Amino acid sequence: MLTANGRRVAVTGRSRDAIATGGYLTAAGDAEDVNAIATADLRKAYGDLTALSGLTLDVPAGELFGLLGPNGAGKSTTIRILTGQLRPDAGSASVLGIDPVDDPVGVRERVGILPEQESPPSFMTPREYFDFVGSVRDLDAAVVEERVETWADRLAYEAKLDTMHTDLSRGQQQKVMVTAAFLHDPDLVFIDEPLANLDPIVQEAVKRFLRDYRDAGNTVFLSTHDIDVAAELCDRVGIVNEGELVTTCRPAELSEERLLDVFLREVGGAGVDAGDTESAGGAGSVDGTESADSESMEDT
Numbered sequence: 001m002l003t004a005n006g007r008r009v010a011v012t013g014r015s016r017d018a019i020a021t022g023g024y025l026t027a028a029g030d031a032e033d034v035n036a037i038a039t040a041d042l043r044k045a046y047g048d049l050t051a052l053s054g055l056t057l058d059v060p061a062g063e064l065f066g067l068l069g070p071n072g073a074g075k076s077t078t079i080r081i082l083t084g085q086l087r088p089d090a091g092s093a094s095v096l097g098i099d100p101v102d103d104p105v106g107v108r109e110r111v112g113i114l115p116e117q118e119s120p121p122s123f124m125t126p127r128e129y130f131d132f133v134g135s136v137r138d139l140d141a142a143v144v145e146e147r148v149e150t151w152a153d154r155l156a157y158e159a160k161l162d163t164m165h166t167d168l169s170r171g172q173q174q175k176v177m178v179t180a181a182f183l184h185d186p187d188l189v190f191i192d193e194p195l196a197n198l199d200p201i202v203q204e205a206v207k208r209f210l211r212d213y214r215d216a217g218n219t220v221f222l223s224t225h226d227i228d229v230a231a232e233l234c235d236r237v238g239i240v241n242e243g244e245l246v247t248t249c250r251p252a253e254l255s256e257e258r259l260l261d262v263f264l265r266e267v268g269g270a271g272v273d274a275g276d277t278e279s280a281g282g283a284g285s286v287d288g289t290e291s292a293d294s295e296s297m298e299d300t
């Protein structure tokens with residue numbers, strides 16, 4: 001098995017079974033037959049505005065899953081709840097078997113998080129920042145150094161490792177954030193808009209890495225409103241609109257119907273803000289998997 005940092009580890013029969021059955025490996029290496037991520041009827045409002053109106057989804061271990069939706073659909077809110085940054089008003093969630101409401105620190109210890117539009121501290125260099133992240137993550141300095149070299153080479157920013165972040169371009173800062181998300185070699189990563197700001201060569205490197213990472217049995221939960229990214233990269237895509245999952249599909253299995261067509265059918269129009277669209281109607285599933293109940297929308 002290839003880990004996030006290029007390390008090879010043995011895959012036992014037991015761990016292979018766990019991956020094959022949609023289970024995951026606990027920190028102790030025990031196999032558990034549960035989804036890497038599961039949510040049931042998640043609800044969240046900001047004051048009068050309903051951001052999530054009953055979001056239910058499952059992501060098996062070893063899947064590269066994409067949450068696709070228009071602006072304001074509730075993608076970032078979902079990630080913030082799953083990573084223990086935000087409390088839902090109702091519903092439940094499980095991440096690697098941990099409840100992010102009961103044990104938010106436990107979730108954050110186990111997963112990697114790449115938030116949308118977040119920058120590394122302006123007053124540090126990448127190397128200083130990785131030392132800091134490594135100490136928070138309780139990693140050996142030598143391990144950090146080796147992983148940083150691997151990532152700086154992979155994303156082609158070795159020459160910038162000792163430059164203050166304030167003097168890096170937006171894309172270079174994004175490379176630093178990608179590295180930080182994977183530094184502790186997590187089993188699961190949450191990535192909000194993974195390819196934003198990256199040039200096409202680096203985009204390809206990140207895509208290749210995410211596929212290898214998935215092939216090694218790890219799980220990726222990415223959020224995007226870029227249909228091409230979702231179609232090209234994801235094993236399975238969940239389309240979210242107005243705070244609920246309206247369908248799931250496997251882009252590779254869409255022969256006649258392109259993901260764009262599914263998206264337009266479910267969301268109601270291209271480039272239209274979620275708050276301005278009609279309800280997507282009944283929840284369907286192009287690939288036949290279960291998706292969320294479609295209940296009447298709350299006020300938005």
Ligand SMILES: Nc1ncnc2c1ncn2[C@@H]1O[C@H](COP(=O)(O)OP(=O)(O)OP(=O)(O)O)[C@@H](O)[C@H]1O
Binds near residue numbers: 049069078275
């Ligand atoms: N802290 C907040 N306070 C008030 N409203 C919020 C807050 N965060 C998000 N919202 C609102 O909740 C809704 C869902 O927002 P969210 O950021 O989850 O959507 P998104 O799908 O990630 O959108 P985008 O693709 O534009 O990033 C939006 O209408 C947004 O304006």
